[in-house]
Amino acid sequence: MKVSDLSxxxxxxxxxxxxxxxxxxxxxxxxxxxDVMAKAGDGSVLITIQAHKNTVAVASLIGIPxxxxxxxxxxxxxxxxxxxxxGVALLxxxxxxxEVAGTLYPELRG
Amino acid sequence: MYPGVGLWSIRFxxxxxxxxxxxxxxxxGPQVVLELIYRLKVKDVMKRDVITAxxxxxxxxxxxxMRDRGITGVPIVDGDRLLGIVSIGDVIQALDGGWIHxxxxxxxxxAIIVLEDDMPLSFAITYFNRYxxxxxxxxxxxxxxxxxxxxxxxxxxxxxxxxxxxEKLEEGLAGRAAAAxxxxxxxxxGDAGGAGLTMSFVSRRFDFENAGKASAELKKALRGLGVDxxxxxxxxxxxxxxxxxxxxxSDGGVMEFSVAPGSVRIVARDEGPGIADVEAALTxxxxxxxxxxxxxxxxxxxxxxxxxxxxxxxxxxxSAGAGTTVxxxxxxxxxx
Numbered sequence: 001m002k003v004s005d006l007s008x009x010x011x012x013x014x015x016x017x018x019x020x021x022x023x024x025x026x027x028x029x030x031x032x033x034x035d036v037m038a039k040a041g042d043g044s045v046l047i048t049i050q051a052h053k054n055t056v057a058v059a060s061l062i063g064i065p066x067x068x069x070x071x072x073x074x075x076x077x078x079x080x081x082x083x084x085x086x087g088v089a090l091l092x093x094x095x096x097x098x099e100v101a102g103t104l105y106p107e108l109r110g
Numbered sequence: 111m112y113p114g115v116g117l118w119s120i121r122f123x124x125x126x127x128x129x130x131x132x133x134x135x136x137x138x139g140p141q142v143v144l145e146l147i148y149r150l151k152v153k154d155v156m157k158r159d160v161i162t163a164x165x166x167x168x169x170x171x172x173x174x175x176m177r178d179r180g181i182t183g184v185p186i187v188d189g190d191r192l193l194g195i196v197s198i199g200d201v202i203q204a205l206d207g208g209w210i211h212x213x214x215x216x217x218x219x220x221a222i223i224v225l226e227d228d229m230p231l232s233f234a235i236t237y238f239n240r241y242x243x244x245x246x247x248x249x250x251x252x253x254x255x256x257x258x259x260x261x262x263x264x265x266x267x268x269x270x271x272x273x274x275x276x277e278k279l280e281e282g283l284a285g286r287a288a289a290a291x292x293x294x295x296x297x298x299x300g301d302a303g304g305a306g307l308t309m310s311f312v313s314r315r316f317d318f319e320n321a322g323k324a325s326a327e328l329k330k331a332l333r334g335l336g337v338d339x340x341x342x343x344x345x346x347x348x349x350x351x352x353x354x355x356x357x358x359x360s361d362g363g364v365m366e367f368s369v370a371p372g373s374v375r376i377v378a379r380d381e382g383p384g385i386a387d388v389e390a391a392l393t394x395x396x397x398x399x400x401x402x403x404x405x406x407x408x409x410x411x412x413x414x415x416x417x418x419x420x421x422x423x424x425x426x427x428x429s430a431g432a433g434t435t436v437x438x439x440x441x442x443x444x445x446x
Binding site for chain 2: 031032033034035036037038042048050052053054055057058060061062063077078081086
């Protein structure tokens with residue numbers, strides 16, 4: 001699926017949608033950034049509550065095209081700026097990490 | 111550097127007045143300057159106490175206000191909504207043309223270029239260079255007028271911050287000179303050495319704002335050399351974990367990269383406080399990080415083990431009271 005599917009088809013609120021609609025090939029849910037670094041595969045969407053710019057740095061370094069911020073956590077403007085600069089999509093949802101993972105699982109692994 | 115930003119309106123107002131130009135390269139300038147013009151926000155430099163006038167003020171009232179307050183531009187507002195601006199240029203034209211008694215509403219410039227308070231200072235510099243106006247009104251997210259920025263405000267903020275940065279650089283240089291003196295560094299003779307590219311970045315304690323930049327630059331350099339994606343990923347992981355360790359645990363340090371055709375050598379050197387139990391530090395799950403660092407998603411005791419696992423060679427030397435030096439080498443898997 002494409003990054004744009006996350007907002008248009010699955011209804012997550014798009015906060016930052018960089019040009020060039022990247023492919024999403026897998027998913028990873030974690031709030032530990034070192035764990036994300038070690039385990040999340042290239043092309044994975046990251047499901048997390050870590051709404052700060054370091055999450056964008058990690059995503060950009062290991063090739064994560066999109067980050068979904070759960071529980072409607074507020075997204076600070078410097079995180080959005082970083083995401084725009086790095087070309088990482090940011091989305092937000094009131095759902096929990098568990099619910100988002102459930103929604104995406106049939107799409108990406110089903 | 112910030113593609114796709116277009117949330118604010120760009121409109122035009124007075125064009126009278128000398129061009130203010132900042133000889134600062136907002137994209138390719140020195141790293142220290144780039145860091146500060148992206149770290150500082152418009153709201154950090156703007157004047158919050160804005161002298162405004164209503165649309166029913168006469169240009170004469172505004173002229174007197176300018177004279178009494180020593181200012182050269184007055185935003186015209188309705189409450190906190192910006193309606194227009196009257197500049198000293200508009201007042202001079204009014205004096206010349208004989209309409210100084212008319213109302214601001216009829217003579218103000220209504221097409222205005224504004225800044226947003228959350229924009230990096232780099233935007234203000236770009237705007238001064240691009241549009242040549244001497245002041246920009248600043249709006250917040252809700253389009254309320256919250257400040258005004260003049261070239262003098264930007265210059266003052268830049269000078270203060272550059273002084274601070276130069277102080278930090280001087281401290282860093284002194285620290286590195288000291289480190290070089292007592293460097294019998296076991297790791298100093300590298301494998302990767304040779305004719306490659308070397309880069310060095312300073313990290314500071316708890317500077318989460320700039321953390322990750324060294325790793326991003328390393329990744330860029332490796333990509334530029336056409337190194338395979340898996341090796342770039344490993345190098346990025348090693349570099350980022352070591353960089354974050356310096357930010358979280360050390361009193362500040364230096365990240366050095368030697369990028370060679372067959373491998374990359376990463377040396378992370380800090381000035382203390384050192385690791386009391388190196389074996390424990392390399393054990394997954396062991397951490398000395400405090401609560402707020404954990405709440406950011408760091409300090410889970412995964413960093414050093416991650417870095418070690420992703421390296422082909424990994425040497426850590428440290429003791430409590432002294433600094434820590436880590437040498438990591440990543441050998442590229444394939445050439446592409």
